[in-house]
Amino acid sequence: MNRSPAILIVDDEEHIRKIMSIMLGKHGYSCRAASSGEEALEMTARESFDAVLTDMKMPGLDGLGLLARLKADNPELPVVMVTAFASVDMVRQVMRAGAYDCIPKPFEEKEVVLTLDKALDRGRLLNENRLLKKQLKERFDASVFLGQSPAMRKVFDLIDKVAETRATVLIMGESGAGKELAARSIHHNSPRRERPFVAVNCGAIPPNLMESEFFGHVKGAFTGADQAKKGLIAESDGGTLFLDEVAELPLEMQVKLLRALQEEEVRRIGELSARKVDLRVVAAANKDLREEAAAGRFREDLFYRLNVIALVMPPLRERPDDIPLLADLFLKQAVEKNGLGRKKLSPAAMRLLVEQKWPGNVRALRNAIEQGAILSEGEIIQPGDFPFAASPAGAAPGGRPFLKNDGGIAVHIPEEAVDFKDTLKKVAQAAERIIIERVLARHEGNRTHAALALGLSRRALITKIQEYGL
Numbered sequence: 001m002n003r004s005p006a007i008l009i010v011d012d013e014e015h016i017r018k019i020m021s022i023m024l025g026k027h028g029y030s031c032r033a034a035s036s037g038e039e040a041l042e043m044t045a046r047e048s049f050d051a052v053l054t055d056m057k058m059p060g061l062d063g064l065g066l067l068a069r070l071k072a073d074n075p076e077l078p079v080v081m082v083t084a085f086a087s088v089d090m091v092r093q094v095m096r097a098g099a100y101d102c103i104p105k106p107f108e109e110k111e112v113v114l115t116l117d118k119a120l121d122r123g124r125l126l127n128e129n130r131l132l133k134k135q136l137k138e139r140f141d142a143s144v145f146l147g148q149s150p151a152m153r154k155v156f157d158l159i160d161k162v163a164e165t166r167a168t169v170l171i172m173g174e175s176g177a178g179k180e181l182a183a184r185s186i187h188h189n190s191p192r193r194e195r196p197f198v199a200v201n202c203g204a205i206p207p208n209l210m211e212s213e214f215f216g217h218v219k220g221a222f223t224g225a226d227q228a229k230k231g232l233i234a235e236s237d238g239g240t241l242f243l244d245e246v247a248e249l250p251l252e253m254q255v256k257l258l259r260a261l262q263e264e265e266v267r268r269i270g271e272l273s274a275r276k277v278d279l280r281v282v283a284a285a286n287k288d289l290r291e292e293a294a295a296g297r298f299r300e301d302l303f304y305r306l307n308v309i310a311l312v313m314p315p316l317r318e319r320p321d322d323i324p325l326l327a328d329l330f331l332k333q334a335v336e337k338n339g340l341g342r343k344k345l346s347p348a349a350m351r352l353l354v355e356q357k358w359p360g361n362v363r364a365l366r367n368a369i370e371q372g373a374i375l376s377e378g379e380i381i382q383p384g385d386f387p388f389a390a391s392p393a394g395a396a397p398g399g400r401p402f403l404k405n406d407g408g409i410a411v412h413i414p415e416e417a418v419d420f421k422d423t424l425k426k427v428a429q430a431a432e433r434i435i436i437e438r439v440l441a442r443h444e445g446n447r448t449h450a451a452l453a454l455g456l457s458r459r460a461l462i463t464k465i466q467e468y469g470l
């Protein structure tokens, strides 16, 4: 925080407000004053302060009442109480209600400044702690956004350009193509990176909770609202609000959201006045939102409000030259995550990955590689270690496209549409291979004994051994 801390001074006596303002102004604070508890509440609803310094005895809403309301609203805001009647009981009560400290009246300049400094430090610490925890995770996730294909270079260029601005970005693309990663990357390359990135999955919030999730509520606004809630929009103040799966927003929420975006303010449920928010919105959809709007399933006005900059994440099949890069990254991550030893992709395995169509895009690639790394026995990952079916371009001969000899037999259903007979044949072949392998091992490689055990002629067995490359 480089700006001077914003302090709200609350006192019903004008000369005290003046003295305090001059005194604190000298020490580099930026002060605003309210002449009553009520006025203070109105001001904190509209502006944000780093600390509140309030008188105890005031007509109307007194210091203690104000403290309770402020704490219900924002538990992290430090409040310092100034009082002329500081009995032990009173101090105890004030502290119990959540004040940071209590200063007796008449006050000394040194004491006020010192207390305020400490209160601000604590407020900052609490806030930073919370932000840091969130950001650490986000930064880690967003740190690797790879691509070398011309299509991804265009994406990176666009991200660089829009990140600087406050323009709303609509990211469209298939599932798993990297829309969320793109949104995080916009945030982390923007001047807002130190502020929160708030991701909201619009398809995952129950409709009856939606308004309070987005806009917040005051304490007691409805049954179950026993704590005030800021709401996700206000949480993103100064940062980035990521509206994921925005096509899933119910129409009535679309209206409310549009209004909030236009006015740049939100009103909590149960509250009369709205609060300003400094908003930057990035939205994502895996449907064509323009089509949704044309079909009447999405409000056109909101579509245009979101679609200021359109970013389309290209599907992975259109940029196979990114696959080796991504594959190496995901393999390294899988090895680390699962504590595997050295692992490498065989050239055939890499070829197979590059040739896949990847309807599940980058996410599916990441999963396939993790599974391949876990299932592979030695250091080298072979085509047969992947969970999906061989594409027509095919797994290498001798690969085990569907099954893995790891105790039981696992049948992986490939992601792409399959020819059932063909699938069955492959499963049967893979099973046969495993059985032959095991029986051979049991007979220590003696083909005659193995053939007898399998009920095959020795000749037939040898043909199969060759066929499967055993």
Ligand SMILES: Nc1ncnc2c1ncn2[C@@H]1O[C@H](COP(=O)(O)OP(=O)(O)OP(=O)(O)O)[C@@H](O)[C@H]1O
Pocket: 144, 145, 146, 147, 173, 174, 175, 176, 177, 178, 179, 180, 181, 182, 286, 326, 362, 363, 366
């Ligand atoms: N270019 C990339 N570089 C590195 N990792 C990527 C890249 N693109 C996607 N990923 C990874 O793939 C996974 C899916 O990406 P992401 O969640 O961003 O996709 P999405 O488009 O939001 O998918 P959905 O529509 O299903 O929500 C994540 O684990 C992400 O980290």
Ligand SMILES: [Mg+2]
Pocket: 179, 180, 244
């Ligand atoms: Mg997503």
